[in-house]
Amino acid sequence: MAPARFPLSTYRVQFNTAFPFVEATKLIPYWHGLGITDCYSSPYFKAVPGSPHGYDVVDPTALNPEVGTPEEYEAFVKALQASGMGQLLDVVPNHMGIGRMVNTWWADVLENGPSSPYSIFFDIDWDPVKRELHDKVLLPILGDLYGHVLENQEITLEYEEGAFFVRYYDHRLPLSPRSGAKVLAYRLDRLIQCVGRGHAPIEELQSIITGLGHLPPRHERDPARVEERYREKAILRKRLAAVVRDSAVVGAFITDNVALFNGTKGDPRSFDLLDDLLDAQVYRLAYWRVASEEINYRRFFDVNELAAIRVEDPVVFQEVHRLVFRLLKEGAVTGLRIDHVDGLYSPSEYLTQLQAWARREMAPSEEKDRPLYLIVEKILGKDEPLPETWPVYGTSGYDFMNLVNGLFVDQSSERRMTDLYARFIHKRLVYQDVVYESKKLIMQAAMSSELNVLGHYLNRLSERDRRSRDFTLNSLTHAIREIVACFPVYRTYVTAGAGGVLDRDRAFIRLAVARAKRRNPALSGLVFDFVRDLLLKQRDARTEEDERLQQQFVMKFQQITSPVTAKGVEDTAFYIYNRLVSLNEVGGDPEQFGLSVEAFHRAMQERQARWPLALSATSTHDTKRSEDVRARINVLSELPQEWRSHILHWAKLNKRFKTEVEGDEAPDRNEEYLLYQTLIGAWPFEELDAMGFRSFQARIQQYLAKALKEAKVHTSWVNPNPAYEEAVANFIDRILDQSRANPFLQNFLPFQRRIAAYGLWNSLAQLVLKLTAPGVPDFYQGTELWNFSLVDPDNRRPVDFSARRRLLEELQQACASSPERTALVRHLLEHRTDGRLKFYALFSLLTYRRSRPELFSNGTYVPLGIVGERKDQACAFARLEQDQAVVVAVPRLVTRLCADANRPPIGPEIWGESWMTVPSWNARTHYRNLLTGENLAPSLAEGRHVLRLGDVFRELPVAVLERLT
Known part of the structure; x- marks a missing residue:
């Protein structure tokens, strides 16, 4: 493999069925002509069918067939190389997609339990607090209570080619081999009486049942016995398929048994057979709402369909990266972007492993400690540096994005904008309080299971020491919850072994505990001190078991703070605290109202000194608003008096279109404040015809529907309130109605056009800064022209590349014809x-x-x-x-x-x-x-x-x- 390659610019593309390798290959001359040096590819390994983004990988060892064939991928790579371009690949090491049961590794675990060789791949707690889940996996996929779903015949037993399965809509779940004997043995005596003894197919069936009963159990860990289980179950499956195929009697018998197990609607007792069969499985089917409290596999945030994987295990690391490493060795991929690095057990060790592999496999380069161009998706908190011990070249660019955005916010108007916001919504929100309450809400509504597990870990530790055994489980769990809610950064990076606590992490932990104490004066500070000392590794471990448990607690704690912060801040607080929403960006701090030129210069000098090859992004697939939307909204900070005058006037004009839903005004004042800023930022430059206007109106309605659910004030993803959402959608319809004289639009549009005119210069300026300041400028697909997209899925709309290619040709000709x-x-x-x-x-x-x-x-x-x-x-x-x-x-x-x-x-x-x-x-x-x-x-x-x-x-x-x- 060639020495390390460093990009000079990147263009991010989103691969899916609508944009496969073939289409990307056609665009390589365009990207090269534009001046791009590297294609920045979204994940394209095999994902859940129909995935629009590729982050739900189901097989990291294979390309996604929906994106293209190996031959089409090879053509794409060769075209890049012919143009002298590299490829930065987005890698997902933290989780896998398990939806619709198309993940063969996950399916194997559900069939074989802890004995599955893939059981070590997933972060499953096989011995959870809930004893009924011992050696089981909770599967919260049901749309209603288990008993209701079962007796409504939505869960059914199926037979196919020697194996039994459980069907729940598009979920096809395997049956553990031994439990299949229950179906085969049911009514067998009656069948023997009918056909008589000595009937060869029946004797074969009896032999199969005996064989299934003698299979090693699913909790078996001995490699030889596990191998025996897999070998024998495969043989027995073939034998069963053969006897069913050859004997109409046996085939009819199994068909009738399956029907009996599936019960009869209206007869609850008829479902006892299937209930008993399901109880014998590795998985426990459950109502999706119980996931937050009882789920026993780690997820990506709170998404049940994304199961966390354990890349800290060497076997898992090698298998998950097998295809990645091959592509790197072949030169098809020249750099990696690591998705959600904070979700990993030990980010530092993982990144070091990647570079260690590169040192072994890549040709020597000048950067011997970092031969692989490696960047991480890392959201840095206020004043938080990227750990310099990480062998990476920087982040994927959220830090740069918020620095350059702050330069175009007028710091002198902060007080006036804060007062206006408070006056408009009739409440003075304190951002840190919003974050604190939002994180607590996430822990209660979406991640209480993870908190309960941590609480029980902590309880076990406290019971092992006479100095702490009087701390109750409730007080310990409460202390953890409060410390996490007060945590100032996404996570710390304490490592195993002696020491292992960075100075930065020590400061963050102490700050979080101090804040938690201040917010809980009625709770004994000793409990908080106990947790603090464990996190700082300052508590003596009397035995090796004590040390193991303490380390386990610390590492699990670190993996929880990140998703709680992400969901609590980015996906909750950012939709509640709407003072100036251009500041509510991934990696941003809405409290930081603008940035001085001097502060920007200092940040850029530090960036050049430490991370000169980090990405410089202004729009990504994860941003809440595109760069050009933010550039417009920033202008409002320069015109606080005009903004005040207009928004108060609009509220009066539009009050008649609000609807009362269960005593609440829809939309409420805070949501209305967000809506007006959104319209200011997203309104297109071009005049819209009737169809175009309807499309824009629908985009705004879809955005607000998502924003309402993310805020979790009047509705949410977990507990939707259709009546409230419909009332807000109707409000948008009414205030944007062009079929009549509309005083709001008559007043709004001239002001919006003025803001847009000013915002254009902000956009142009931030573009030039991105292209010339320290870092590698990254361009999200479609942002070559003015782009007024909102949060996904709005920012994943198809891009008109034909128009862009024509424009490039015109500019190339114009520039070539005359200097x-x-x-x-x-x-x-x-x-x-x-x-x-x-x-x-x-x-x-x-x-x-x-x-x-x-x-x-x-x-x-x-x-x-x-x-x-x-x-x-x-x-x-x-x-x-x-x-x-x-x-x-x-x-x-x-x-x-x-x-x-x-x-x-x-x-x-x-x-x-x-x-x-x-x-x-x-x-x-x-x-x-x-x-x-x-x-x-x-x-x-x-x-x-x-x-x-x-x-x-x-x-x-x-x-x-x-x-x-």
């Missing part, structure tokens, strides 16, 4: 709402970036000072690498520059006497604007080389200046 760009830029600026201006900037800077890899990968980041009357309205820096240099300047807070939103913030009359310092080389140094083709010569002022901002932004309100001499 003079001014006329082209003026034309694009005049028609800026069609998206070609964004596309042009992207194309121009990507191709330049590809031609200067060292400058953008290794170049020093130098903040540049700005003086004059507009010093707060711009951000500028330089990238320097030996004799190469570029100077970058973008505007910010543009409403202060232009009272007329339709006027671009360009020219000396806008920027006045404002100057930007540029690096000094010699008196002859001058620059060429890569976007406009203009040449600029610095002046000397007070011993410094400077450029007038009015000249820098003469034709276009963003600038990337290449030093020529």
Whole structure:
């Protein structure tokens, strides 16, 4: 395999049935022409049929047949390589899809229990608190209570080719081999009486029953006995299939027995047979609502259809990565993005294992400790650094996304925006309180089983020490719940063995316990101290068993804080605290109201020093809003008084369209506040015809329906309130009604267009920053043009690549025909709402970036000072690498520059006497604007080389200046 390859830019694509390998192969010339160096692929291993995203992998050792054949994949890879492009693959090591019973590993576990070789693959507690689940797996797949479902004949027994199965709609569950004897032996004596003894097929059936009864039990762990079980059950299955095929008597007998086991509606006792048979299985079928309290396999967050896997086990690690490693060795894949790294037992050890494999299998490279380009999906908390001990090149870019977004939020209006929000919703929400309550709600409603398990772990530990044995189970469980609710980051990374507690983790644990104590003054602090000392590994372990239990508790605790935080913050609090929703982004902190230019510069200097090859994202498949939606909403922070005036007016106009549902107004004021911001951000630039408007209206309704459920205030995924949701959908219908005179739209649309006009410059500026600041710019499919998508599935809509390819060809021809760009830029600026201006900037800077890899990968980041009357309205820096240099300047807070939103913030009359310092080389140094083709010569002022901002932004309100001499 070739030495490590580092991308200069990535383009994220979503593979599924609608976008297979064949379609991706066609687009490689387009991506290459655009300047992209690496395709960033979503997971494409075999997934649950119809999966739109691929994160529900059912077989990591095979390609997804819905995405393409091995030959089509090979053609895709060869086309990438022919264009000199690499491939960054999204890998899912934390969980597998188990829905619809198409996962053969999971099915084997359900058939054979702990004796299955795949039982070690899944994080199953075979000896849970609930004793009835000993050596069983709770399967919460039923739509109603088990007894009701059973007696309604929704669960049925089936026979096929020597084996019995249980059918529940599209779930086809295996029957444990030994329990199949119950079906075969039922009424056998009566059959023998009818046909007489000595009947060969009946004797064969009796022999099969005897063989099934002698199979090693499902709790058998001895390898030889397990092998015997698998061998003999396969033989017995073939024998049964043969006797059924050859004997009509036996076939009819089994058919009749299956019918009897399936019971008769209206006769509850007739289902006793099937009930008894189901009780003998490895799994226990249950109502889906019991999952939160009794489930005994670890899940991805609270998704029952995604079962966590144990990649910490060497056998599991090798098997799960078998295909990944082959693709890496073949050079088909050149880097990995690790999904949900915080869900792993020990992220550090897992990442180290990947790099250790790469060191063994890859050719030597300059980065011997990190030969594989490896990035992680990691959400960092406020002031939380990525652990530098991890052998990775950084994160997938949420940290960058929120830094660059904050630059376009007006910090000076925080108080006014907070007061307006409180006035509008008639309540003053404190964000940290919202997070605290949301996390507690998640632990109660979705993850109480995990908390109960931790509580019992802790109880066992407390009972082993006379100093702590008086702590009750209830107080211990409560303490864990409170500490998790107060945890300031997604998780800690305490490891096994001596020491193993990083200073950063020690600080986070102490902070969480201190906060929990303050919120619970009535509870003894000794209980919290007991938990704290265990987490910090400061409690003496008297025996090896004590040490094992303590370690087990710490590691399980760490795997719980992350999903609780993710569900409590991203999927609950972010839909409740709606002060300025452009801040409510994955990895963001809605309390952080904007970012100063100085703080942005410091963050970029640190990024260049530590993580220069991390991804720089602004839109992803997981973002709550696209980059261009956020850019618009940010403008509201610059116009708090106008926003206040309009939103209060809209609320009065639209109050008549609200509906009372069970005493609640639908939508409530907080949801209405979210809706208006959403409309501001998502409204298209183009005029919509009737069909287009209906489509947009439906998108908004679908988004609000999801937002309501995520907030969990009036409705939720677990307890939907259709009447409330319908009332909100009707409200949207009414306020967007174009069939009549609509005072709301008459007032809303002019204001929205003004915000959109300003937001366009924010979008363009953040694009230029992403392309030139430290990091690897990542582009989500379709965002080359203005993109006003909302959270998934809205952001997974099909992309019109044909239009984009045509546009690229037009721009390539225009740029090749003349090095003079001014006329082209003026034309694009005049028609800026069609998206070609964004596309042009992207194309121009990507191709330049590809031609200067060292400058953008290794170049020093130098903040540049700005003086004059507009010093707060711009951000500028330089990238320097030996004799190469570029100077970058973008505007910010543009409403202060232009009272007329339709006027671009360009020219000396806008920027006045404002100057930007540029690096000094010699008196002859001058620059060429890569976007406009203009040449600029610095002046000397007070011993410094400077450029007038009015000249820098003469034709276009963003600038990337290449030093020529």
